[in-house]
Amino acid sequence: MGATARQGSEVSQDCDLQSHMKRMCEAVASRANDERGRDMSMKVTDRKKSTRVIDRMAEEVVVQYVERNGLPLNVLSEEAGLIDRGFEETLIVDPIDGTHNAIRGIPFYSTALAVGKGDTSGVRCGLVMNLATADTFWASKGEGAYLNGSRIRTRRFAETGSMFLGYIGRHTSKDVDRIYRLPTRFRALGCASLELCLVASGKADAYLTLTASSDYGLHVWDIAAACLILDEAGGGSVIPTDKGYQPMKMGFDAEERISIISYGDRGFLEFIKA
Amino acid sequence: MGATARQGSEVSQDCDLQSHMKRMCEAVASRANDERGRDMSMKVTDRKKSTRVIDRMAEEVVVQYVERNGLPLNVLSEEAGLIDRGFEETLIVDPIDGTHNAIRGIPFYSTALAVGKGDTSGVRCGLVMNLATADTFWASKGEGAYLNGSRIRTRRFAETGSMFLGYIGRHTSKDVDRIYRLPTRFRALGCASLELCLVASGKADAYLTLTASSDYGLHVWDIAAACLILDEAGGGSVIPTDKGYQPMKMGFDAEERISIISYGDRGFLEFIKA
Numbered sequence: 001m002g003a004t005a006r007q008g009s010e011v012s013q014d015c016d017l018q019s020h021m022k023r024m025c026e027a028v029a030s031r032a033n034d035e036r037g038r039d040m041s042m043k044v045t046d047r048k049k050s051t052r053v054i055d056r057m058a059e060e061v062v063v064q065y066v067e068r069n070g071l072p073l074n075v076l077s078e079e080a081g082l083i084d085r086g087f088e089e090t091l092i093v094d095p096i097d098g099t100h101n102a103i104r105g106i107p108f109y110s111t112a113l114a115v116g117k118g119d120t121s122g123v124r125c126g127l128v129m130n131l132a133t134a135d136t137f138w139a140s141k142g143e144g145a146y147l148n149g150s151r152i153r154t155r156r157f158a159e160t161g162s163m164f165l166g167y168i169g170r171h172t173s174k175d176v177d178r179i180y181r182l183p184t185r186f187r188a189l190g191c192a193s194l195e196l197c198l199v200a201s202g203k204a205d206a207y208l209t210l211t212a213s214s215d216y217g218l219h220v221w222d223i224a225a226a227c228l229i230l231d232e233a234g235g236g237s238v239i240p241t242d243k244g245y246q247p248m249k250m251g252f253d254a255e256e257r258i259s260i261i262s263y264g265d266r267g268f269l270e271f272i273k274a
Numbered sequence: 275m276g277a278t279a280r281q282g283s284e285v286s287q288d289c290d291l292q293s294h295m296k297r298m299c300e301a302v303a304s305r306a307n308d309e310r311g312r313d314m315s316m317k318v319t320d321r322k323k324s325t326r327v328i329d330r331m332a333e334e335v336v337v338q339y340v341e342r343n344g345l346p347l348n349v350l351s352e353e354a355g356l357i358d359r360g361f362e363e364t365l366i367v368d369p370i371d372g373t374h375n376a377i378r379g380i381p382f383y384s385t386a387l388a389v390g391k392g393d394t395s396g397v398r399c400g401l402v403m404n405l406a407t408a409d410t411f412w413a414s415k416g417e418g419a420y421l422n423g424s425r426i427r428t429r430r431f432a433e434t435g436s437m438f439l440g441y442i443g444r445h446t447s448k449d450v451d452r453i454y455r456l457p458t459r460f461r462a463l464g465c466a467s468l469e470l471c472l473v474a475s476g477k478a479d480a481y482l483t484l485t486a487s488s489d490y491g492l493h494v495w496d497i498a499a500a501c502l503i504l505d506e507a508g509g510g511s512v513i514p515t516d517k518g519y520q521p522m523k524m525g526f527d528a529e530e531r532i533s534i535i536s537y538g539d540r541g542f543l544e545f546i547k548a
Contacts, residue, residue, distance in 0.1 A: 100437065100459055104477035107381045107407050133381050133406070163374065168442055168462060170455045177451045181444045185374055188442060188462040203378035 014125055014140040017115060022136060024065045025111040025129035028058045028095065032102065032131055054102055055079055058095030058111060066091060073115065078221050081254045089117050090252050094221040096131070098191030107132030112193040114224035120250045126225030128193045137197040139232035147201050154235040154264030155202035157271065160184065165195040166208035171216035173259070179208065179272055192218055196226035199264050200233035206272075207262045210240065217257035220250045230262055237262040238269070245269065288399055288414040291389060296410060298339045299385040299403035302332045302369065306376065306405055328376055329353055332369030332385060340365060347389065352495050355528045363391050364526050368495040370405070372465030381406030386467040388498035394524045400499030402467045411471040413506035421475050428509040428538030429476035431545065434458065439469040440482035445490035447533070453482065453546055466492055470500035473538050474507035480546075481536045484514065491531035494524045504536055511536040512543070519543065 032054060059079045066075055066085075075083040077093040091113060096102055098109030110130050116123035125140040137152075139145040145152050162183035168176065169188075180186045183205065189195050198204040211217045227237050227248060238245035238261050250256055263269060306328060333353045340349055340359075349357040351367040365387060370376055372383030384404050390397035399414040411426075413419040419426050436457035442450065443462075454460045457479065463469050472478045485491045501511050501522060511522035512535050524530055537543060 104437070104472060105409070105475070106461070106463065106472070106477075107404075130381075135379065163378070168454050169460045170457075172455065180442050181446065183444075185464070186443045186462060187380070187464050188460060189380065190459070190461050198378065198380070201379070203380075 014143070017125055018127065018138055018140070020065075020069065020071060021113045021115075021125075021127040022129070022138075024062050024113060025127065025131070025136070026134075027061045027065060028111045029129065029131040029134065031057055031061055032096075052099055052103070055096050055099055059093065062091075062093050062095060062111070062113070076221065076252050076254065078219065082252070089115055091115050092123075092221050092224040092252060094193060094219075094225075097128075097193045097222060098189075101190050102131070106190070108189050108191050108194060110191055110194050112221065112225040114221075114228065116224070119252060120220065120224055120227065120248065123224050123228050126228040128197050128225050128229065130194055137200065137226070137229050139229040141228065141232070143232070145200055145229045145233035147197075152201040152233050154200060154230070154233050155205070157205050157263070157265035157267045159271065163187065163204040164206045164208065165189060165198060165204050166206075167192075167211070171211045171213065173210040173212045175274070176208070176210050178274065179210075182272060192222045193226040196223065196230050196262055199235055199262055200226070200230040202233075202264060205264055206268050208260070210259045210261070211257075214257060214259075217259050219254070219257060220252060223248075223260065224250075227262065230264075233264075235262065235264040236266060288417070291399055292401065292412055292414070294339075294343065294345060295387045295389075295399075295401040296403070296412075298336050298387060299401065299405070299410070300408075301335045301339060302385045303403070303405040303408065305331055305335050306370075326373055326377070329370050329373055333367065336365075336367050336369060336385070336387075350495065350526050350528065352493065352528075356526070363389055365389050366397075366495050366498040366526060368467060368493075368499075371402075371467045371496060372463075375464050376405070380464070382463055382465050382468060384465055384467050386495065386499045388495075388502065390498070393526060394494065394498055394501065394522065397498050397502050400502040402471050402499050402503065404468055411474065411500070411503050413503040415502065415506070417506070419474050419503045419507035421471075426475040426507050428474060428504070428507050429479070431479050431537070431539035431541045433545065437461065437478040438480045438482065439463060439472060439478050440480075441466075441485070445485045445487065447484040447486045449548070450482070450484050452548065453484075456546060466496045467500040470497065470504050470536055473509055473536055474500070474504040476507075476538060479538055480542050482534070484533045484535070485531075488531060488533075491533050493528070493531060494526060497522075497534065498524075501536065504538075507538075509536065509538040510540065 074090040094112040102109040114126040163185040164183040237248035348364040368386040376383040388400040437459040438457040512519035
């Protein structure tokens, strides 16, 4: 296909795209389940870095799907980086979000897929599937957010009964030690995309990854799909900076990493103020 | 049945008991799944306290099973407290460990059952089932620990690639802010029994609940089964006190609450020293 043909083409209907994206995730789940007997945690040596068998396998499944079905999309993925196939739109892929949950028997890991152009403000649809349960979150811009076909919405924030989700670990910023003590319950579940979807579906109030250094934090594939799902469910996300909260916006860039505060109800931001 | 008959009787074979305990969990899972359409988070008013529908339902299933099958066991459970049926041995029940995971769509919640007499040192078998996946952990004293029938063992501690699990929240003691930054990965999964079983199966290195006050912390039903499973897999548990670590031991007492450090490899205790 020449550049002219490629420029004009687009997966025109969101519902076609949704169906393709769902089938990609099902293909990953099917391969992951097939191979459950194998040691998924065995490392393989890659050009750039050691990656885990399960991540690489999942990425191959998605890239092959895009190629075999002739989808007019570039691919940006955790392992491969950008595969520029000459199109306007890009499929942003987290092949397995929560790899360490997958290989340790914690049934909370996903494939996360988003399609858009430019940066995260240009994402037009996102799909996140829990590979262990097949629960599927979906949103297309302006059309709302859905879990297994049913509309989902965030909940109003209330301190009593509140649940925050977030990253806890060696790169956590000091302020998290205060914030994690605020809600009734706190969980660190190790899968940002699914944690954001829990906020989107009104099951939790917020998700936070606050790191002490910009060398750590989330990549665009961790959040591109789920942040649209959360927006469409009535919530939002901000990036905390020295000058206050900035609107969440990331390029389609494999190197960029951010801290994020995502909420179902904007009132949450007042609540966590020091 | 009179008191004399009751004193002598005992479920003689551990394998019979295992089969009964597994069927109790399956009955809870089946009821929980039946009722998934209903709002499990709706509160009901109890004599003592508000409890959640799912906890009460699960407890009823277990107590009815014990009565219908004439099992020679007292029952100590989270909701009902001690049901003294006049026997020597007691079934310690956490009907649903991780209620908030269950009602929020996080597939990581269990029923945990232990049988023994006196205190936790007299527990002779324990079973923990993940109700969302049916993964079943089992141990009987001196006979090893098993996941779905396969022997499990803890792993040797190494800092690189380490994963700690634990409680994070408003009652966490200050020292946790240091400890959670030590491993490569930290998770707060909200279900102590399954988290202990991940340590037992060599998928994580340690589980910690360290609270600032003895008004909070774990109950005996949270850990009676899983601590035996962990011991039988090669690990252990201690209670941190001002005078150092004490051996883990709790009475069959609905009021007692403890902080705990559980490990796969005793070398972990050296590693976390301040």
